Amino acid sequence: MKRLCIVLVSLSLFSCHFFESKEKRTQELIDSELREIDWNSIDTYPLFLDCDETATKEQQRQCFEQRITAHFEETLNEFEFIVDSEDNPTVAVIFVIDADGEIDILEIEKDRYILKQMPEFDGIVTQSLKTVPEITPALKRGIPVSTKFRIPIQLNTK
Known part of the structure; x- marks a missing residue:
């Protein structure tokens, strides 16, 4: 029983870090894309x-x-x-x-x-x-x- 609790606790701790790093990678990707956009030009004219x-x-x-x-x-x-x-x-x-x-x-x-x-x-x-x-x-x-x-x-x- 104690082993099961330890396993569940450790999985929950690791899973939080897994999601956090995934969110962080997503944000880094978004930030990278935003830096690459040429904000001084448009794709189509009015x-x-x-x-x-x-x-x-x-x-x-x-x-x-x-x-x-x-x-x-x-x-x-x-x-x-x-x-x-x-x-x-x-x-x-x-x-x-x-x-x-x-x-x-x-x-x-x-x-x-x-x-x-x-x-x-x-x-x-x-x-x-x-x-x-x-x-x-x-x-x-x-x-x-x-x-x-x-x-x-x-x-x-x-």
Whole structure:
């Protein structure tokens, strides 16, 4: 009887260590995988419904850029912007497409003279992005992730 108790006690002690080391190995494997992931790149770009999700990553990028640029051109051409400048100033719109496919503007980079001459510009750009057609978010290892973009907009002067 004593031997049976000793055997059971020793088995239970060893089994705890067996599971603990298995958990530890699993955690080490997970940590190793996480270190190897390139967190600065995505596997697939955000896509509009008319972009091909089976296309190459480069083709997806081109489709996304073409559609977002076309949308900006279409919506911003409805407004007449008058800028008193000798060159065509460039404005940069920095935005995030979150894991749900929603767009949030982080910043609109522009010169002070554009702000003075067109105080309504930020509101127009914000409204333009609110009317973007549905976008599926970027994917990293099959999981939707947020992605940050910077789109330059060149204002034509007359």
